[in-house]
Amino acid sequence: MGSNLSFPEVEIPPDRTYIVTGGNSGIGYNAAREIARMGGHVIIACRNMSKAETAIQQMQEEYEKEFKAKQAKLPVTDRTEPKKLNVEKMELDLASFEKTLKFIEEFKARNLPLHCLICNAGIAMKTKEMTEDGYETNLQANYLSHLLIILHFLPILQKSGDDCRIVQTSSMAYRMGKLDMNNINYEQSFGSTSSYSNSKLYQIISMYWLTRHVKDKSVTITSVHPGFVKTPLTERNALIRKFMAFSRNGYEGATTTIKAAIDPTYKGETGVYFSDCKISSTTSYPKNIERQDKLMAYSFQVLDKYLPRDIKQYVDM
Template sequence: MGSNLSFPEVEIPPDRTYIVTGGNSGIGYYTAKEIARMGGHVIIACRNMSKAETAIQQMQEEYEKEFKEKQAKLQETERTEPKKLNVEKMELDLASFEKTMKFIEEFKARNCPLHCLICNAGILVKSKEMTEDGYEMSLQANYLSHLLIILHFLPILQKSGDDCRIVQTSSLSYRFGKLDMNNINYEQSFGTTSAYSNSKLYQIISMYWLTRHVKDKSVTTTSVHPGFVKTQMTQTNTFGRVFSAFTRNGYAGATTTIKAAIDPSYKGETGVYFSNCKIEPTTSYPKNVERQDELMTYSFQVLDKYLPHDIKQYIDM
């Protein structure tokens, strides 16, 4: 894993709740498993409930196996029994605003606190595909729907404690992205790599905008580059194969996300970008205020009918 890819072992209170989108596979799977192992209450938000249930069972089995291997090295009087990981599933389809809203409303109906929202799910499409809402698939699933969740859950995060966080899984590929307002929905041209890179760029741009405009600064917003991780997504396209020699496994890829989500030393750190388990500067491109305002004006127009009615109470618009 490398000495620079690590997160602190902390004891997470069982009432501290984490949502991990796309928590049934890849980076999200290991993020959810490790946070639950440390004691946290984890909700994996996924499109396929059958795969989510299988993932939860696998997490428990892997945890118990690893636990017993560690216990075998202890004296018999020091040994304990493994716990049941507190992981549950909720249905979320980011390719549909209505289905994303269904997830949002179902979580709100729980009247449950939320301490960390990890926007991890992401797709890289092989060809141009439009959602039922009329937006390019990676634009909506990677960026717009996650932004919608953030905007609805901000008040819950703000009420849940003094160390609540939003962590977005971005990518170093944001450096290859560009905000072209004349082609943001790929009306003129489309490229697999550019669409993915753009969606990751938009996440970082929105992070900087939210840092400036959210009224209550108690909730931190960060972005994470997990490294080039070997997942089903990255192995089925040219972009992933180009970087195959540099790929990490899912666990190594999750370390930076986990660190940003749970490390006590990063309490209060907001508007920052993590790579290799440490804060690194982004390029100046997403920091441009006019560019931020352009993207967010467009985003709010797209999401208008789904926005919280009281959004102006907690965001300067």
């Protein structure tokens, strides 16, 4: 099943910065490790700083083990020492708009360039739980807070040089999603499967809308389906557990995300959906412009007081 899953080995300049939300485990962990191994500066944005630190240490250990195994096959005179991966952590709690904004402002204060934003972190709640902001947790953590980060970081990406990208880890589960403006915050009914699927659908709808409305088209935005991946999240999700016999490990699941983030072949490709490490097609549902406009009008209303003041300079609203 995974034989066609691969990404090119490229040399990433050390000053090229990648943010990976949820980079301490699963798909995000593997994406962060591989991008750092190829030379990139990687920031994993996570809620739990202790787990993030453990993840960074583990990445280094795994890299050194692999490096030394390859070096052992070389003549002694040709052997070199492993490098230190350039991975660091920043705190991010996507279930809070205030804490998400705190992460945004802390990154801005560092005056770093940003070449790729990988919106990977995701949750799958079994029961209806509301955040401190009053929104269903899947809706806020998987979709709304990531959208807030994208809207704040767009100008940084646009100023960071050639070939800057936004990659969203979505899911084929979007096909089971539906935009119901009368129940978007689950005021009437809640289902764990529908809530997760809807949040992934909204990511793709927003991708299509942003592709049309961002004024500077130099930054690309894509969405990826990683396949059915065995991660801590999916093991808790009843829908995805049904497909675990066909599941991929975290590395296999990360390959499509990595390819969308680093493959030179896809420079300039925007508003596209990846599956199995290649461009695929979504259904017509998220492509509907009226549906896109309704979702984004709602999203901007929810996020209004957290949005950049100059947003209309780079987004046609």
